[in-house]
Amino acid sequence: MKYMCIIYGDEAKQPQPGTPEMGQLMEDYMAFTKDIQEKGVMIAGDPLQPVATATTVRVRGSKTETTDGPFAETKEQLGGYYILECKDLDEALAYAARIPTAAFGSVEVRPIMVFD
């Protein structure tokens, strides 16, 4: 089964660019990514630019509304994702727990819908 691990963290509280903590976090992410690539578990995965770069679009009737900012203001922001191929939820949860941000933010695990 394919699972998306959706990574949330508080941008204000997590390691900031240019700090040694950020350097460590990047290293942890690289090590984790390398491991899941080698195991053939990783299908995709990317970090996102900070939420300050987000733009939200809504089409109502024929009018397109474009607003600055994320879809919803929340304490934790979407920061990145992985798509993993796992045999079941237990395996996906075990990988999700190893995503470095899980140690201070949260990772939501959702199965990807399959049409058969």
Place this chain on the structure above:
Amino acid sequence: MTLASLEQTQIAVRDMVREEWGHVLASLVGQLRDFALAEDVLQDALVAALEHWPRDGVPTRPRAWLLQTARRKAIDKLRRAANFRSKRAELTILHELDRQTRQDNVDDTIADERLRLIFTCCHPALAEATRVALTLRTLGGLTTEEIARAFLLPEPTMAQRLTRAKRKIKAAGIPYTVPEPDQWAARLGSVLSVIYLIFNEGYSAFSGDAPTRADLCQEAIRLGRILTRLVPTEPEAAGLLALMLLHDSRREARNGPKGDLITLEQQERSRWNRDLIDAGTRLLDDALAQGDPGPYQIQAAISALHAQAQSFAATDWSEITLLYNELYALQPSPVVSLNAAVALSYAQGAEAVLPMLSTLERQGALDSYQPFHAAHADILRRADRKPAAANAYRRAIALTTNMAEKRFLEGRLNSMLH
């Protein structure tokens, strides 16, 4: 066959169905990997049993009969399904199993399947209330209506909860497996806490106006027995069963004639069920002998000390205090501190524990926890601090939903005001 004996057979069949439900369902879920389908075809097989057995007699191996009939119903259903192509692998397996069942003994494999099913039903990816309902439905064989009644919920609400759970199991890929060694302890903990929740739901609802809820205690004990047979080397599983048996031994004695709550102190100890006490104590001794004590074994040991005491005054409160401290080391929670304080108040006097209770009150974690205010009130009463006790009783009463307990606390409040 006469009408009377037909009816008798039907009752026998119904009883057997209740007993066999969890066994057969576990096996079907394991083979079909589809909760909803397994339940559907088992239901169909039961309808067939109710039709055939009264007429042709109950088969010598009813479990195997039900399993085989249900499996054939599944084959029919899968064949008719639109996505036949993707189901072909499952069909081949089912046909193979169908051939095998005629010779082998199904009971051993079913034991493994039931263990897997318990872990699935108690998976932490499901909400706690859902785990409870699902465990009662699939392993306990209770009907949706019975579960709804026991939890005082409308039947459609409970049915929806169960349907959603089965959908999530399938869609999210919650596995039918025994957890890996590194997850075993945490996942077994979830299973134990689900069973204990079921027990407590029944035990705290002792009042006569909800008799069906007492059945939840029996159901939890039955599940506890199943679990101890499935994981005989887990002392905490035995500890939980011992704890439930020991608590249950006092059920009669804590029920007053008007459905009132009788506290441990005032219970007539001759009304305690000696058989349950003996069974619980034996189980606990065997568990403790394995040398790996855990929270359930410690709580059972506390309950056993109460059971052994000739009277409330003769209770070994110092030993109970020590056990609560041991429990606190494993489970540092304010509720355990509260219990330790109560035990100590009997060992050393109510006055001695007032500072501990003040600290707990200041920390605020137990602010809306009814038992804290009830215990605080009682200790203040015994320390002769009437106005403070009256205040604590008022707070306890405001948080009490159980009518019998409310009456009891109001009585105590009154005696503080005169």
